[in-house]
Amino acid sequence: MTAVTIERVETIALRIPYDHWAPKPTFGEIERTTLDCLLVRVTASNGLVGWGEAFWGGWQATQSALEQWIAPLALGQDIADIAMTARFERALHNFGRSGPYVYAIAGLDIALWDLRGKIAGVPVHALLGGKRRDRVEVYASLLAYGGNVENVARNTTRALERGFRQIKLHEKTTAAVAAARETTGANIPIMVDTNCAWLPDAAFDAVMAMKPYDPLWVEEPIWPAEDIEALGKLRKATGVPLAAGENATGTLEFVRVVAAGIDYVQPSAVKNGITAQWEICRTAETSGATCVPHSPYFGPGYLATLHILAAKEKTVALERFFCDLGHMPYGKTVPIENGAVQIPDMPGLGPEPDEELMRFRA
């Protein structure tokens, strides 16, 4: 059989307006008025098209990395070659072990898995050993309300009304966690993402203050994110389950996170690609941790995460940013309804991005 090879690699950046029912949060001191998405479109020599997605943060740099460096490397390569993206990562390793180049390779990797599934006529989860479940729960990942307890309480109520049964906050204060707990009552899991809020010395008191509200996990309580040793000490000292990993890249870094006793590891498909994400996930769960992928994005990375959640050992919920989007990618084809989603069974990742989405091209 002649190889099916990569004929073209293109990027499409999308900026989608959103409403989270409160003043817009800032990101890097810039008001965040859109949720962005960098699509990677790979055309194969047999005419099939695969779709990937690279991390949205600083997507302009990632787009440039893809177009200037990754696409030229990829052209003519055999799509069946699963070692390809690891080889590119090694070839470009001194451009950064995380960041735009690694995210660009991740976006390509997702598109290649989509193509491998389409070529074989099977869903991606079948290529990962088969699905262990037909649907997964989805948790409402509230955007940051900057400690405004009214907004936290009101939007926690809104999430429950829309059928979500698990809530994540992006807040740093005990008052915000208390407001959410008061709203949900005792039986709804609440996760608290603090986005690296504290230096190691300050983290103990802050996390202990949240403990009475029974968080399922506290996420990234320590800055810098890579201070895994401090995270491990905090876990032991507080007894509060911790989550980390959205800022880690590569299997070895996750081995360190698991070895430190972190309960929940959070590799991101759009930062690692499916190849590495799957390896990280399996390695972590074999060692007793639980893999809860970071997934606050809406494009093919959303579908990629669903296939991993379908095929992995432990059942966990999918993360979803809780907001109304100007247009919901896959809103008709892979809808989230009543806090749950059906795993796609079409070849590859599933449906193509819809045409209407292209109205939001940057």
Ligand SMILES: [Mg+2]
């Ligand atoms: Mg997070």
